Amino acid sequence: MKRAAYAALLVLLFSLPWWIGGVYYVNLASQILIAALFAMSLNLLVGYAGLTSLGHAGYLGLSAYTSSWLMVNLGWGHLASASAALAGTTLMAAMFGLIALRATGISFLMITLALGQILWGVAYRWAGVTGGDNGISGLTRPSPFGLDLGNPNYFYFFSLTVFLLVWGLIAVWVASPFGASIRGTKDQPRRMSALGFNVWLIRWTTFIASGFLGAVAGLMYVYYQQFISPHSLSLANSAEMLLMVIAGGPGTLSGPVVGAALVVLLKNVASDYIDRWVMLLGFVFIFIVMFVPGGIVAGIARLGSSSMLLRKLRGTKPDLQPGAGHAGNAP
Amino acid sequence: MSAILEVSALCKSFGGLQVARSIDLNVEQGERHLLIGPNGAGKTTLFNLISGDLTASSGSISLMGHKVTRSSTAVRAQLGLARTYQILTLFGRDNLLHNVKLALLGKSAMRWRQWGAFDTEQTLSTRAMQVLDSVGLSGKAHLPLEQTSYGEKRRLEIAMALAQNPQVLLLDEPLAGLSSEERDTIIALLGLIDKGITILMIEHDMEVALAFADRITLLHDGEVITTGTRREVVDDPRTKEIYLGH
Amino acid sequence: MAFWFIQSLNSLALGGVLFTLAAGFSLIFGLMRIANLSHGAYFMFGAYLGLTVLQHGYGFSVAVLAAGLGVGILGGIVERVVLRRLAGNSLSQVLATLGVAFVIADSSLWLWGGDPQTVSSPALLSGAAQIFGLTFPLYRLAVLVFSILIAIGLWLLLDKTKLGVMIRASVDDRQMAQGVGVPASKLFTIVFCLGTALAGMGGVIAAPILSVYPGLDADMLPLALVVVILGGLGSLAGAFIGSFVIAFIYSFGQVLFPDLAYIILFLPMVVILAVRPRGLFGRITA
Secondary structure, three states: OHHHHHHHHHHHHHOHHHHOOOHHHHHHHHHHHHHHHHHHHHHHHHHHOOOOOOOOHHHHHHHHHHHHHHHHHHOOOHHHHHHHHHHHHHHHHHHHHHHHOOOOHHHHHHHHHHHHHHHHHHHHHOHHHHOHHHOEOOOOOOOHHHOOOOOHHHHHHHHHHHHHHHHHHHHHHHHOHHHHHHHHHHHOHHHHHHOOOOHHHHHHHHHHHHHHHHHHHHHHHHHHHOOEOHHHHOHHHHHHHHHHHHHHOOOOOOHHHHHHHHHHHHHHHHHHHOOOHHHHHHHHHHHHHHHOOOHHHHHHHHHHHHHHHHHHHHOOOOOOOOOOOOHHHOO | OOOOEEEEEEEEEEOOEEEEEEEEEEEOOOOEEEEEOOOOOOHHHHHHHHHOOOOOOEEEEEEOOEEOOOOOHHHHHHHOEEEOOOOOOOOOOOEHHHHHHHHHHHOOHHHHOOOOOOOOOHHHHHHHHHHHHHOOOHHHOOOEHHHOOHHHHHHHHHHHHHHOOOOEEEEEOOOOOOOHHHHHHHHHHHHHOOOOOEEEEEOOOHHHHHHHOOEEEEEEOOEEEEEEEHHHHHHOHHHHHHHHOO | OHHHHHHHHHHHHHHHHHHHHHHHHHHHHHHHOOOOOOHHHHHHHHHHHHHHHHHOOOOHHHHHHHHHHHHHHHHHHHHHHHHHHHOOOHHHHHHHHHHHHHHHHHHHHHHHOOOOEOOOOOHHHOOEEEEOOEEEEHHHHHHHHHHHHHHHHHHHHHHHOHHHHHHHHHHHOHHHHHHOOOOHHHHHHHHHHHHHHHHHHHHHHHHHHHOEOOOHHHHHHHHHHHHHHHHOOOOHHHHHHHHHHHHHHHHHHHHHOHHHHHHHHHHHHHHHHHHOOOOOOOOOOO
16 A cells, blocks of 8 residues: 555656646756755754754755855866765764764754854855855756756756655665664663663764765755855754754654645745745744644644544544554654 | 672762762672662662763772773673663653664664664564563563553563663662552562672662562662671661661 | 954944843743744844834834833743743744744834834934044943943842842742742743843844844844853853953954954854853853
């Protein structure tokens, strides 16, 4: 039953350009996929490791600026600049992790905020290198296997491929024994220590992985926009990413995707009908934090189980899933 | 045989408050050693110092011949220490099987594996079921933790500690808050634990304590009042004074 | 020479502004353990409110009071409707304040539009004073004086009044305070209103210096955080000293090392959080 649903979903996703009705919507889909990449990378920290960060946009920016700068100023090709961007950002994430993990809870939140602000400040102020407020423009999209990604459909497929790869990577990772240990450190860090786990190392590894995937998302972002400016590293942007994760459902695979879709759709589609989509987003977010702490995905699951309850009451046997062990495996 | 757990002149203070005053404790391998004393005597504090949840102000702790005074909790666990906690700190979002599997994972090289679904992993699951069976909980293996009783959770705590394959087991009031039926279950369980495993236990129930213990240490106000065999401690006038004297 | 004096005065004025912002944040965190991420938004909203009052022809002091009152009431509503429901869950409360920040910021954009607005300082203080042959804008001196007055007022409140005693007791040991009958939830509302009102007033006072524009909230919040981290969460003295230290670093840094201005500002915050999470004065670990 589940397999069929996934297969159908994949068919829908791959055939999207033909049924979605126009270039505008194809691009919108690409934007959702890219936003989902951010949210998924942040979710590793927030949802799985239980470390709430407000500086994640920094990785987006660092990766985007690095690759852009190398291409514009040193004439590097896409593959080389992308590799350098990924390596550099991951290294920065490792260093930031060493600092940030000295704290937990609110302190951790503030350190990540400060680190993110430092990166933003550099992008904004070091105008000689980063172009300051003007950012770096005139960027090109890569041409993997000779495909012209200027074509929205092709770019969509490129984004979809990257998205599915990252999604698959994360799915395998969080389901692995190491992934189980990450989740353990979120629930009971002291107990995990007592069981022999090196909690710091688990967290640091997750921090680095989160930074790496954030760098991937940053590359996708700059390929799509063909432009990067300090705003992309702003606190507001980091907050928006956190919103996506929390609203969609932290600690699940689909939650961040749902959250990303929510924000992107509100931003682009709702704004045609509602001027105040930011306010709406704020209210939705407050509502979710107050009443549906597991996010939209958890809310839907609850609705699903109450319908299961209804069926049980009415006498029909509900479709029971084999004991999965925990909510972390929800699709 | 040298002691498997050696605590030497252990002190701990929080600001002006001294919670451990020069504690000496030696536990031989295979011993069942009981830690008794009135409330606030510092028994759990001593446990926290031994397990690494608290760092000592001075003094030393040795486990299996290794100096662990400055070592982290995880390192001590890897050396072969396991403990239960007074306040339940189990993985509430998961089922019993998953809880035990995590305990097994902590000591397994598998914990660094970044692929392969943990849930369907067979070796750990089989071993976990065995452990759950040994505490009589295999029937409830797939139940989420929130659906188990307090007594069952207590048994799970012990199961997890046993799953770590410890050489030294610290049990912090394993019978606290249990119905008499559950207490009997756990007492029986404790009796069945492998004699090769050293047990240090905090327990208030005197009957149980005396029946179980090879040696007893009496703590009061953070210091050791007396230590010795059951007979020695029971006969010691200071014991009576502390328990009846106030 | 003149440069240093003028920059110093600017720093002192900015420090005064930061203090009104940071004091509220510190109070709220110290008592309620909530890192109020919407604090910058209250500041901005207050500035806009003050602007409107001024545009209707009322005096500057009326504007300041009105902003304080308006924002204080808004804060009270948020505390009762949202934050109280999430009591006990620090992270959820922080996230909720994030949502509130979005709402307030967008409301401001809606009500007052996207153009930056300048506010002129009150007529009485528009001039300049001549001291030692140097020209000091009167208004900046006034801001400094006002912030000192607020600091004294807060100190008197905390030290001399019954309310202050209750607040300090609750900050030091919440459970004990509740045990002796301190009405925690009423206290929380009062402190939250006070903290946000301070931010609102700060916004109006800062308006002639900083102007009012969308994004002011995002600019001010990190500064408030840096001050509070430096000075210690929950410590008023720390907030006071920290405000001026940061103001000096910021003002001089902007001029002397424009490229590195932000690093100079946030690096100390990072270092402190990593090394001494309590800050220079605070007694509470975040």
